[in-house]
Amino acid sequence: MPLKREHKMALYAFNGTWNKDDPEESGPAGKDSNVVKFREAYTAKVYYTDGVGTRLGPIGKILGGLTGAGSRTRVREALESLNENLNRGDRVIDVVGFSRGAALALHFVNEVGHYFNHAPVRFLGLFDTVASFGKPGNDLDIGWKLTLPGNVQKCFHAMALDERRGNFPVVRIKDPSGGNPPGARLQEVWFRGVHGDIGGGENLGLTSIAISWMLEKALECGLPIDPATLEAHRKLWNPSAPIGHNVDPVPDPFRTVFPSDKIHPTVRFRPPQGKLAFNNPPQLKPTDV
Template sequence: MALYAFDGTWNEDEEDEARDSNVVRFRDAYQGHIYYLEGVGTRLGFIGKVLGGVAGAGGRLRIREAIEAVERHFAAGDRMIDIVGFSRGSALAVHFANEVKENFPDVRIRFLGIWDLVASFGIPGNPINIGWHLTLPDNVEKCCHALALDERRENFRPTRIKRADGSVPPPEILREVWFRGVHSDVGGGQSVGLSHISLCWMIRQAEAAGLSFDTQKLASYASQCDPTAPISKNFDPQLDPARRIKATDLIHHTVSARPDAGRLVHNNPPPGNPIETA
């Protein structure tokens, strides 16, 4: 078995662990073979950073590298993989799952874990991502998606998980849950106390699917969860309205209403939504 880990835009393994994404933290605790791909915008210096950040350039190269790794593991007899991703890395993770289905129909995707899927390749903020397959293929046995309640930047609109026919997979296959914080508060890199909440939730879901983790790492992660940690600010002059929460959406039990503070407006979920207790 092997983990394919797709990091978010400009995200990579940092010297300062507080700045790591949850993809890196998940990878560090995972027990098995690991293939980690740093986020778009981390290669080729300044030009690569600009093109990767603005248009997601470099994504297809990472998919090709991951597929080549699957080929090597497949030749060695491996027929089961796990996948995680954050931000644009989540989009790459879902596309990669579709590529695996097309090229390796005998490979089982046991777990697909993604943090705040943002699909924006080409024109920034454009929801049309030509050539990218961002629907959930039927070779994925379990998919979990952590969504950021308080993100409002125009170019960070979330993509909800659906099948190719537009249907929503049943709850035993798909679990999407809202967490307090902006994009990197949930996916990692900013508020450590908040990001570890969605990390620990994701790992618990993965354990239930059969994945194994380093218990010392898990204890360390759990000790850093803090539902009262500050929410980071949306630094963008063009802000969207608050993200829409459907009446049937799951809200994590650590989410509590917070008062607005000046220009900092919190997206407090409406009462009555089902609560995710895990």
């Protein structure tokens, strides 16, 4: 029997660059992104948008991929949908995003606070936030609001430990309030894998770990998540799965992991495999293999 869909809440879901919903890849074992899989597990109504670079044919794909063209249109459309839903009686806002879609989600919740009288956002789930608006690898992102606003109650950020490509700089989320106590409303956690292993859908052994964690956190926050869907994702875990492609011809350094950072318990020390290196911060010991 399908779960009853609630009508006083909604999820606003922003997919990553070039990512779109593929009906043939639906379900936990499909290759849709984790944004789509989160949407499938969420049993209330959903506003969903495909990632930048999925509209206007080949030109749109190139411009969207390189510069994030079309991003502001997607945020505006989501705000219009939110306005309609609030006028119809919605009171609870949940948001999720991957890659540039995660940056859009973060900007969106800032705009929600600005335009809707600091309307509270119950849950913000981010999969490996990468902005790079304007040009590839840009970390200035002028005009985009990428700090955690005060109207967000809980934010969870799954980050790719092994990503090394220069055009994929992760945005570490800053909480200007500091939280009370610190970290009370923001959790950032590292997962084994590259950008697509955390938010994409190709590498099920690793992506299933990140989506399971996000769904678990959503359940803890009271979101209407289907427990059977969560359990189906858990059964796909493979912490030893090979990671995806993570280097340019001249690889960038690994992402910085600070001593106080949280690392998911499935992550273990990995020795190099030929030319393939792994990000093993000091928190991971060779004895963890």
